[in-house]
Amino acid sequence: MHMDLVAALDIGGTKIAGALVDDRGRILLRAQRPTPAQEDGDTVMGAVEAVLDELAASPLWSGARAVGIGSAGPVDRLGGTVSPVNVPGWRGFPLVSRVRSHVGGLPVELVGDGVAMTAAEHWQGAARGHDNALCMVVSTGVGGGLILGGQLHPGPTGNAGHIGHISVDLDGDLCPCGARGCVERIASGPNIARRALSDGWRPGPDGDASAAAVARAARAGDRAAVASFERAAQALAAGIAATATLVEIDIAVIGGGVAKAGEVLFAPLRRALRDYATLSFVQRLEVAPASTGTDAGLVGAAAAALRMGARAGEAHPQAV
Incomplete structure (x- = not known):
């Protein structure tokens, strides 16, 4: 009988995923519903409840001690509210x-959701064994989270580490958040594609104008595609170096769809980081791809709930 379980929810604009997770991060049961994102709030909540009901129908549910939620944001951890x-x-x-x-x-x-991914990477992934880490999701947007002193640091509202909205270009484009030159405005997937298109890159016969298509073109040597990824890498490097200088992280872990570009992103990122992380205490900063994959949201939400239990003297995450 598994006694130390948590119910985990990973809530995004496309799907609401749920799982029962044990204290070693193993997913024992899954449930999922599409997110009725354009419907009213109660309809969306109905999908969340349907996922929970499916989990609760299992005999394993009796071992659930808490619920962990990783949600698209903004979130307000203090108020218990979300505004994705x-x-x-x-x-x-x-x-x-x-x-x-x-x-x-x-x-x-x-x-x-960026904090949840961070919790997963520290527990099970590339940041495991590091006491001070920045973990990032580079996808449609750019989010992140922090591990400081060996502990998840969500901040009072649950949004600490949101590196996507550090400004790295003071006279840059206006970001939807209201600021200018944000990391997200340069390094997110849609903005990588937008810059490549504006510089002359053109999609192939299939019409695919995504960042993944830009990455394929960059591998084939397309100059506009290469330049767009280099600009994204420079923005990420500036944001990572600023974070490292502020709180002394020793690793930056990058996940999300854009990270799947591999060395098209990571090679110029490591080069740019040498130009920005220049002080002695950040020069050995490591950059690594995330390794927890598509389950990061669920595993991270479970880790957050288990850490909450540890603060209350209950269950706590165990090493695999």
Whole structure:
């Protein structure tokens, strides 16, 4: 009988995934529903409840001690609310209280999806064994989270480490967040593609204009494609170096769809990092691809809930 289980939720604009996870990070049961992202808030909540109900129908549910939620943000960990940009029906939505009441009062821990990925990478992935780390998701947006002093550092609202909205170009393009020259405005997948197109790159016969297509073109030597990835790498390097200088991280882990470009991204990133991380205490900063894959959100949400339990003297994550 598995006694130290948590129910994990990974909530995004496309899908709501759920799992029962043990204290070694093993997923024992899964459930999933599409996110009705354009519907009203209660309809979206209904999909969350359907995932929880499917998990609760298992005999394993009796071992669940808490619920961990990693959600697209912004999130407010203190208020227990979420306002995902890509789920317009949820604005200040009281997700924690709604989930808690649905699961009979179990404790609920809420973090942003970047923080959840960070928890997963520190527990099971590339940041394992590092006491001070920045973990990033570079995809449609750019998010992240921090490990400081060996502990997940979500910050008061659950958004600490949101590197995508560090400004690295003071006179740069206006970002949807309201600032200029944000890392996300340069290094996210859509913005990599946008820059490549504006510089003359053209999609192939299939019409694929994604960052993945730009990466393929860069591997084949297309100058505009290479230049767009180099610019993205420079923005990421500036943001990573600023973070490392501020809090002395020793590794930056990068996941998300853009990281799948491999050396098209990582080679210029490591070169650019040498130009930005120049002080003696950040010169040995390591950069690595994430390794927890598509389960990072679930494993990280579980890790956040287990760490919450550890603070209360209950379950705690174990090494694999």
